[in-house]
Amino acid sequence: MQETTLVREVPKSSRPRERLASYGEKALATHELLAILLRTGPKDSNVLQLAMRVLNEFEDLHSLKMASVEELTAINGIGPTKAIEIKACIELGLRLAHSSQLKSGIITSTKAAGGLFMEEMRDLQQEHVIALYLNTKNEIIKKKTIFVGSLNSSVAHPREIFREAVRFAAARIILAHNHPSGNPEPSEADLVFTRRMVECGEMMGIDLLDHFIVGDQKYISLKEYGII
Structure with a gap:
């Protein structure tokens, strides 16, 4: 018909x-x-x-x-x-x-997270910001490069990171960015950005567990640094 x-x-x-x-x-x-x-x-x-x-x-x-x-x-x-x-x-x-959300491992410690980021970011020639999105069991449900460029840039905004967290239904976030200079000491921009992320996370009920700065063969955890 x-x-x-x-x-x-x-x-x-x-x-x-x-x-x-x-x-x-x-x-x-x-x-x-x-x-x-x-x-x-x-x-x-x-x-x-x-x-x-x-x-x-x-x-x-x-x-x-x-x-x-x-x-x-x-x-x-x-x-x-x-x-x-x-x-x-x-x-x-x-x-x-019958499908389930893919997991890419579990974060068990600061050392484990730092080692993961070191392996991936130590040879990058340009600054990258990477986010790990975790569930309540600290299982990695998504890893994503959020942007490429300095944290002084206008693109480095918490909304980009938390938009993805909501999309993936993440309970927690771990951030990392590299310093191509090799020196992982945090700049003032790094500290301001991290504090903003903590504040936004508290408002949204999504914890920022840590923010790593990766340098040449070493990293700094801003949680251990006392910023988070």
Whole structure:
């Protein structure tokens, strides 16, 4: 059966794509989520009605999950392409449900963290700022180079670091930056930046555990330095 996009007949405020954009995916009913996937309805109904038709064919979502391509294409308005897309979406959802956040080791001590940063940063010729994002068990859930350049630069702002912390649902942060000169003694800019990070972390409930400055074959922990 030839399909046509009849969702335009639905008031704009009720269209699932617009509702998701405005209110988020959790605000949508199951048939609205399915309608976004289906995109178009057949000639006799719009896509929301088609989504309801699909759901009414099965007792529950588990039954829909177990449906074959043949069972899906038996529904008026569902052709092979839509049936395959539904099956692919279901399988992707199952794989996502069984996925877990990757861990890249655990920080057990100041020495362990300092050694990790020394290995990575000691030969850098330009100043880099790297953040380790940790969960409540001090497992590394993400390591990211936040920016490249001096901490005197306007780009060295706590919002860049904490934005990523929120994105990764981190409980704690460890920072490091290198001094290409080889001298890890903190500058006044280093100390001011670190204090700002501590203050922002306290406001957001995300702890700054330490800030390392990496030089030539040695590093300084600003926690041990007494700044944190």
